[in-house]
Amino acid sequence: MRLYVSIGPNPRIVRMYAAERGIALEEIWIGLAAGENRREPFLSLNPAGQLPVLEIGPGQIIAESLTICEYLDETVDTPSPHLIGCDPFTRARTRMWLRRIEERYSQPVTASFRFGPGLAMFGPRLRCLPEAAEGMAALVRDGEAWLDAQLPASGFGASDMLTLAEIVLYCSMDFAINRAGLPPDPKHSALSSWFGRMDARVSAQLTKAHAKRA
Ligand SMILES: N[C@@H](CCC(=O)N[C@@H](CS)C(=O)NCC(=O)O)C(=O)O
Numbered sequence: 001m002r003l004y005v006s007i008g009p010n011p012r013i014v015r016m017y018a019a020e021r022g023i024a025l026e027e028i029w030i031g032l033a034a035g036e037n038r039r040e041p042f043l044s045l046n047p048a049g050q051l052p053v054l055e056i057g058p059g060q061i062i063a064e065s066l067t068i069c070e071y072l073d074e075t076v077d078t079p080s081p082h083l084i085g086c087d088p089f090t091r092a093r094t095r096m097w098l099r100r101i102e103e104r105y106s107q108p109v110t111a112s113f114r115f116g117p118g119l120a121m122f123g124p125r126l127r128c129l130p131e132a133a134e135g136m137a138a139l140v141r142d143g144e145a146w147l148d149a150q151l152p153a154s155g156f157g158a159s160d161m162l163t164l165a166e167i168v169l170y171c172s173m174d175f176a177i178n179r180a181g182l183p184p185d186p187k188h189s190a191l192s193s194w195f196g197r198m199d200a201r202v203s204a205q206l207t208k209a210h211a212k213r214a
Pocket residue numbers: 006007008009010011032037038049050051052063064065066125
């Protein structure tokens with residue numbers, strides 16, 4: 001299977017997920033900064049003009065980072081555990097956290113970046129609302145405070161195992177810290193410590209190259 005990737009947190013989610021599971025995917029890097037994803041031939045793969053995209057076989061294309069991870073979780077067995085869950089309850093719990101993390105944290109981080117530090121790149125390709133950048137950053141802080149309060153001493157949420165939800169939050173936080181100028185407020189120390197533990201994982205280190213690619 002081929003995975004079309006670029007810089008940015010969404011392709012990294014799939015790359016980190018695959019690294020955790022030991023799934024080998026052929027990576028094709030697309031020049032996001034140069035807008036390669038917003039023209040042909042890429043638009044024929046994904047008319048949304050975004051990454052990542054998984055090519056399973058001729059004409060079998062899936063976009064959307066979480067959908068790709070769900071597909072791999074359902075179809076690929078490796079010695080490593082599945083990261084969405086192995087029964088209806090654990091899968092539902094992972095999806096609940098995914099939704100919370102996306103709505104309360106990842107989406108405002110993305111908007112804050114696109115409306116602020118990323119405006120020069122994103123302004124010409126998407127509707128951007130620079131006047132909303134500050135408000136989006138405030139929403140990131142609210143989400144961060146809420147997530148910080150949910151963390152028990154030993155791990156994330158109600159789960160005692162790594163799930164896709166942790167990978168999504170980690171990739172969003174790393175992007176917030178290193179690209180969007182939104183490091184966590186020092187008072188959210190549980191979240192910062194959790195981030196440090198995630199950052200030490202081999203899968204996190206292996207996928208950091210995303211920040212260095214064009
Ligand atoms: N909902 C999509 C979002 C994908 C997305 O926003 N990808 C970014 C990279 S992190 C992208 O392609 N940005 C370039 C652009 O929009 O031109 C997903 O979850 O995969």
